[in-house]
Amino acid sequence: MPRLQLLKFMPFRLNRLAAEVSGDLAKVYAERFGIDIPEWRVLATLAVREPRSAQFIVRCTRTHKTRISRAVSRLLELGLIERAGNGGDRRETLLRMTEKGRALYEEIVPFVLERERQVLSCLSEDERRSFDRALSKLEQALGLVQDPDQLHD
Amino acid sequence: MPRLQLLKFMPFRLNRLAAEVSGDLAKVYAERFGIDIPEWRVLATLAVREPRSAQFIVRCTRTHKTRISRAVSRLLELGLIERAGNGGDRRETLLRMTEKGRALYEEIVPFVLERERQVLSCLSEDERRSFDRALSKLEQALGLVQDPDQLHD
DNA sequence: CTGATATCGTTGCGGCTGCAACCTTTTGCG
């Protein structure tokens, strides 16, 4: 009779799965390291290459600019990142991690990689590859992939 | 140098993908039908079988009980669901859709199924099966699957 | 029966979030 089974509805399933995985990680970030998810995203983005503008982090992580703005404010207060002038455009401020920030980042990474490994351990190597590939296709189709100009290093 | 690539980090990717898919759907629910996601979940759960208690919807959808409580209040105000006594336990209140509620639900379903189809259209039949299977395994491993007693009918 | 404990559901409250508006600087166009 019902023409839709919520429990088999892909958007719902994705949402529930993501909430579960991210929720657990958020507790790790908060309880053990004192930061939240937006703040983690800023650190993780700067860890790839510094310095970066807030706007770059916004595009790269597809996070709302006010969330990033507030995360940056808090990380500055905590002394985990610092401003690094601007790249010729006085509207933007480039950001980079402080030593303290990088130390915290390096401390967090093993925890979250281990957690990722645990979650994916229920899949075989083949299944992981297929899953990864399907996610990539979905990301591509939904336009979630970063622009080329975000990639040129 | 960086030991973690945020853009390849599964929790982040799942979260971004789920946010994108659910965000689009939430706009459909809101702009076109005047309800939000928690309210949609209540309707979609009751559509499978009525009557159900709020607590059943909480367990079934893994949504916080205050969100369900508020969604139920609003759906009652809107006349989309109604109370249907209790099943011998006076703590709980059973809920069912009104005619108006079911009509709205039947109107929403084609839209969201079409949207689901569009999103998944970037995958081949095989890829969809693999993806579905991987999601099921992850759900199972994370304990997201409904209890047996939620299944008996 | 009776008190301890657990469950269903609601609500006050503090915190986070997105929207819109804003300031500043830059870009584009005539």
Add this chain to the structure above:
DNA sequence: CGCAAAAGGTTGCAGCCGCAACGATATCAG
């Protein structure tokens, strides 16, 4: 040059959310 439009970033505000506490009912042990 000069003005309109756009982009980087911040902030006020209103709304949503989860936590914790609560009232009511049910269950269980003694």
